[in-house]
Amino acid sequence: MSDKHLVVISVDALVFEDLEYAKTLPNFARILKNGSIVERVRTIWPSVTHPVHASIITGQPSGVTTIINNTPFEPGNPSPVWFNMMHQMPCETIFHAAHRAGLTSAVCCWPVTEGGNDVVDYLVPELFGLGAPGSDPMEVLKERGVSECVMDIMKETFEVYEPTTRHPVYDELEIYSAANIIRKYKPNLMFCHPGYVDGERHRTGLFTDAVENSLRHTDKCLGMMLDALEDAGIADKTDFIVCSDHGQMNIVRSVCINVFLAEAGFIKTDENGGLVSWDAMMHSSGMSGYVYLSRPDDEKLKGEVGGLLRKMVDDGIYGLDRVYTREEAKEKYGVDGDFSFVLSADNYTSLHDDWRRPIVRSFDPTDYRYGRATHGHSPEKGPQPTLLAMGPSIEPGVVIPEGHILDHAATFAKILGIDFPQAQGTAAAFVK
Ligand SMILES: [Zn+2]
Missing domain, CATH: 3.30.1360 (Gyrase A; domain 2)
Structure with missing residues (x-):
């Protein structure tokens, strides 16, 4: 069994410009001080959440993943079901490559992973429907295909947090669960996706006090994950990546x-x-x-x-x-x-x-499309997503001014030491 561990936290809509403030926060500061950075990461078209997260885990553009929007085109349907099924994609994910290499994977609220139980050992996909009026949260988990072996962890989560997809509670219950999955199972891969920063940008604008507050909250989430790695005894064996999917622009x-x-x-x-x-x-x-x-x-x-x-x-x-x-x-x-x-x-x-x-x-x-700030813009426009990395596989102190989001999958594969030939990008130069 491989002793490599990789945690990837995609902070939805985090941009390079946020780091000026984020570096004053303890956990962001720790990662920035001890790690390396790709300052500005060009994203794919369209710069919206589910397509980009599909591309991050496949190393393929949306024309290949087929996830070209958050929702399918269904004229006249005001609320179509979001694209979220992993096997809708006709290509492999980093979880397929890890599974083939004998590594264990966990996912907590990463988009387009539902149904991926054959390659993800501890799977909590995006929990659409959680907290809907009259719904039973444990039934929602079953409907979403949450792995049987993490049901106890989720049950305990719902004793602490209200079951909801409303931010910031959704981020908290996600990170709390992810931390407990790390403590209990020590998976080789853990991918999670807090969305409070994105939500506050949509609600209040691109750079606001509310967004700074959401960054403080996100910093606490990073701390919860870092603490869990310590508790699990794998902190010094874990590479820790904070990335993002897209920026936003004021409209x-x-x-x-x-x-x-x-x-x-x-x-x-x-x-x-x-x-x-x-x-x-x-x-x-x-x-x-x-x-x-x-x-x-x-x-x-x-x-x-x-x-x-x-x-x-x-x-x-x-x-x-x-x-x-x-x-x-x-x-x-x-x-x-x-x-x-x-x-x-x-x-x-x-x-x-x-x-x-x-x-x-x-x-x-x-x-989200009609908030005070939003996205979906051409990827070269506006503040750009960023990527921070620290850990035993990361050469510290390296600053890469520009990168591409399609390089992330290759970066993950190189860190894990596994073959993922489908990923079309190049691993970041700071990976040893
Ligand atoms: Zn997003």
């Missing part, structure tokens, strides 16, 4: 692109505005969106819709700064799917799914 408005498609006759509604049929429709991923055609091979339709979208970009008032064809987006960003166009919003607008007026909307705290 001032959301624009309903589908209203223009409707007025051009591509979306038909009844007298109450209900959706009747569509020939072209946009699906938002926050500051970007995919435009689907009912007949993707219809060149006339494609030409008309493409012409309208390009005119909207040229006019400069609709919140769009770029339209890519499917082929252009695949070539430039590695994103692919059955959409026909990809829209990039300007630097202060998110794209809204609604096909009904009003065209311009204010903030909506119930949907």
Whole structure:
């Protein structure tokens, strides 16, 4: 059995600029002082949570993982089920590679891991539905496929924390459970994903007092994990990575692109505005969106819709700064799917799914895409995610100014000393 241990904590929406404040906090400071850093990490398209986390564990862009948005395109469905099933991806994850090498893995609330029980020994996927009115938390765990062997740990967690997906309690119950899984099972891999920083950015803006408060909370979570490694007696054998999936950008408005498609006759509604049929429709991923055609091979339709979208970009008032064809987006960003166009919003607008007026909307705290800050923007824009690493496999004191999120899987594999040839990136230079 390998004596290598790797903990990966993806702090959702953490950016390099946060470290100025985070370095005043004890656990961030300890990692920064003793470890190495990739300061700015270019993410994938789209810069939203589930696609990026899928890419982090596979080393593949969204066009390969097929996780091209948080939710599938289901016109007229206001709350589709999020992409979360590991085996929806037609490629392997770092957990497959670890399993093959005889290592044990644990996951606590890492996106797109549900159903991965064949390769993850101690699996707690994202717990959608936890705390829903009238639901039994232990039943929710069963529905999500939480590993039988960690049910006792989760039961004890719910004696301490209210079962909910609301932040910051969700982060706390996640980290508390992850720490206890480490104490009990000492897995070789532990991947978890606190989301309070992301939530506070959406709610209050990019850099705010509330975001600083969420960083203090996250620092405590890091401390809980570091303490658990000490308790388990594996602290000196564990490499510890803090990374992130995307940044965010402040927005001032959301624009309903589908209203223009409707007025051009591509979306038909009844007298109450209900959706009747569509020939072209946009699906938002926050500051970007995919435009689907009912007949993707219809060149006339494609030409008309493409012409309208390009005119909207040229006019400069609709919140769009770029339209890519499917082929252009695949070539430039590695994103692919059955959409026909990809829209990039300007630097202060998110794209809204609604096909009904009003065209311009204010903030909506119930949907992350329409918060005071949001993401889904082109990966080169805005503050960038970061990666911190410390441990026995990490050369300390190395500063790498720029990296790519598709390199993370190769970095994990090199740290663990396992083969993961599918990961297309290059391991960070500070891995010994
Ligand atoms: Zn995220």
